[in-house]
């Protein structure tokens with residue numbers, strides 16, 4: 001069986017500078033080893049351009065966010081543990097394939113993480129979905145846990161933890177701790193986000209090095225209000241239309 005944390009992605013050798021792939025970061029920047037960056041194409045760049053543009057309408061934001069998040073989740077799923085299996089095709093010849101070995105559970109961090117649900121349900125039929133409600137205090141920027149509801153057998157599943165933005169990492173770390181307290185092994189958690197930054201990636205790696213982080217793009221840095229720069233503003237507000 002393959003390791004669920006198999007990496008690196010994108011042909012990037014582990015521990016090498018990735019400045020060519022990640023615009024705006026210092027040439028010396030090295031991704032933490034638990035991070036996978038989504039494969040970049042002209043389509044993904046075009047869609048990131050639209051969702052980052054402050055002039056983009058609510059309708060377009062939702063449409064392109066949904067398209068991008070589908071690609072992002074597909075990318076994350078390609079790192080799931082699998083085993084080899086042969087199937088017989090109608091021609092009478094065997095096909096040497098693979099099948100996945102673990103059941104999944106999607107866990108969006110409410111509210112913005114729920115924006116991934118359309119993509120998740122479009123990819124995984126009868127997907128089990130838990131919820132964790134964490135809100136960042138806008139004054140202190142610290143995360144606060146309000147609610148969680150997870151399936152009873154969550155410890156036997158690989159968990160796809162979903163939140164579009166990884167800023168300080170406070171919300172994601174609090175959510176990861178809720179999962180671990182519920183019996184999920186650290187290396188059975190994949191944290192999936194669309195936009196991240198070095199500060200948040202480092203914070204997750206230091207606290208939970210076995211959590212695999214799959215990110216769409218890595219931005220330059222946080223500003224003084226702990227917003228990602230250049231980022232896309234408040235993802236929850238832009239997706240839900242509450243700006």
Ligand code: PRP
Pocket residue numbers: 109110111112113134135136137141143163164165166167168169170171172200226234235236237
């Ligand atoms: C945003 C975002 C993440 C968090 C990231 O949520 O969706 O959950 O901030 O920041 P952090 O890495 O510094 O914790 P917010 O609390 O603004 O709530 P929302 O989902 O309602 O927009």
Ligand code: URA
Pocket residue numbers: 112165167226227228229231232233234235236
């Ligand atoms: N949450 C967001 O939605 N955007 C940021 O830039 C930081 C936190």
